[in-house]
Amino acid sequence: MLTLCFFLLGVLLIVLETTLLHSFPSWLGRPDFIYILVAYTSYRFAWIPGLLLVFSLGWIMDVLSGIDLGIYPLEVLLVFISLKAMTTNNPLRESTYQIPLVGLSYFIVQLVRYILYLFTEPELLPEWSWGKLFAETGILLVATIPCFILLNALGEFLQKRKPQPRPLKRRT
Amino acid sequence: MIGDRFGVVHQMTLDVVSPLQKAVTKAFGGFSDFSRDYIDLWSVRAENKRLRLLVDKYMNELGEYREAYRTYLHLQNLLEFKEKQEFNLLSARVIGKDPAYWFQTILVDRGKADDIEPGMVVLTPQGVVGQVIHVSEHYAKVLLANAPSSAIDAMVQKRRARGILKGAGEKGFVLNYVLKKTDVAEGDHIVTAGIGGVFAAGIPLGTVSAVREKERGMFLEIEVQPAVDFQKLEYVFIDPTDRQKILREMNLTVE
Structure with a gap:
């Protein structure tokens, strides 16, 4: 139920990102909400449902906007696995580190993606800009705080609504 | 009284x-x-x-x-x-855009049901928008001409000098392989050259916004302002001529 709800939320976010977000003025920033959701999933979901959720959302993104199919699901899976591995049984699991970690991982992912393209398909690369990368990361960090609050609230709400197993009646 | x-x-x-x-x-x-x-x-x-x-x-x-x-x-x-237009162009509405900062693709509401095939050319009255890359039954994904992976055979309309127009994201285009001796100036119009068979000749691509001459090398560095405003695309036209198929049938390759 929880995974399904977050999947539907992810689909809604993808639709908003690919349609409405473009009509907002660029100075407002266009944070990558799907990346935020992927990071949130890695912190809060177990391995199997998390992997399923992240892969399916990455796959939809790939279908809607990918040029070389398969890159996006692979990227989100790697982000999920890295964040999950880093935060499981580790002090980084604490919420103090979670938001900075989202920003840091986003920064690294962009950098790694650029370097990979540089060695494999340099003709696909647009001009590199540190300023833009820092700006994108900053916008993502700012957007992560309210998003995590909302996602937490939604997660708790859904957990509370989870049907509890009925206690067995004793035979008299 | x-x-x-x-x-x-x-x-x-x-x-x-x-x-x-x-x-x-x-x-x-x-x-x-x-x-x-x-x-x-x-x-x-x-x-x-x-x-x-x-x-x-x-x-x-x-x-x-x-x-x-x-x-x-x-x-x-x-x-x-x-x-x-000589051929019946198919109008399509833009229904989605790549959310990335380096936005490179759009989605349109025409697909296989409308005989759309990968490789077909997408246009607006202002000029070339891009090429269809993926198609489903009712929708198609278009790679924009300003995407870094896009390369179009182009020429400077007035001087007839040919080159390869590469996408440069937000900067528009860069026209490569134009010899230094060519007289190219700001404001010159760039159009498709019609070589390679994908695009017909003479479709507007943009205007020259800057020309630089490097000390080394034999080519000019030419920046081109796109004729199409990629941020404001609402409706586009798809040329239903399957040029790739025609070329395949004629045993010619497509770049």
């Missing part, structure tokens, strides 16, 4: 009483004016409110009419462009 003589006593009485009358009349008149003005003010205020609402309503309507007029002009422009 009885008669029509208006004597001194009468006059004195009148002179005494009349100022009182005058005062009372004036006072009452003032009050009456004040009350009337006050009541009028209320009605004016109400009227003002009503008129303000009316103005707001008309301003809204005016905005809608302006938008409708602009849409009408835009659609008329598209229709004229479509009628000018």
Whole structure:
């Protein structure tokens, strides 16, 4: 139920990102909400449902906007696995580190993606800009705080609504 | 006492009483004016409110009419462009855009059901938009011409000098492989060269915005401002000619 709800939320976010977000003025920033959701999933979901959720959302993104199919699901899976591995049984699991970690991982992912393209398909690369990368990361960090609050609230709400197993009646 | 003589006593009485009358009349008149003005003010205020609402309503309507007029002009422009073309172009609505900062693709509401195939050319009256890369039954994904992976055979229209137009994201295009000896200036129009068979010749691509001559190398560095505003795409046209298929059937390769 929880995974399904977050999947539907992810689909809604993808639709908003690919349609409405473009009509907002660029100075407002266009944070990558799907990346935020992927990071949130890695912190809060177990391995199997998390992997399923992240892969399916990455796959939809790939279908809607990918040029070389398969890159996006692979990227989100790697982000999920890295964040999950880093935060499981580790002090980084604490919420103090979670938001900075989202920003840091986003920064690294962009950098790694650029370097990979540089060695494999340099003709696909647009001009590199540190300023833009820092700006994108900053916008993502700012957007992560309210998003995590909302996602937490939604997660708790859904957990509370989870049907509890009925206690067995004793035979008299 | 009885008669029509208006004597001194009468006059004195009148002179005494009349100022009182005058005062009372004036006072009452003032009050009456004040009350009337006050009541009028209320009605004016109400009227003002009503008129303000009316103005707001008309301003809204005016905005809608302006938008409708602009849409009408835009659609008329598209229709004229479509009628000018030799082949029947297929109009399509842009329904989605790549959310990344380096936005490179758009989604349109035409697909296999409308005989759309990968490789088909997408245009607007302003010029080349890109090429279809992925197709489903009812939708297609278009790789924009300003994507870094896009390369189009182009030429400087006035000088007939050919080169390869590469996408440069937000910067527009860069025209490569134009020899230094070529006379290219800012404002020159760049059009498709028609080589390679994908794009027909002469479709507008943009205008030269900067020309730089490097010390090394034999080519110029030319920046090109796209003719199409990729951020504002709403409707596009797809050329249904499957040039790739034609070329395959003619045993020619497509770049």
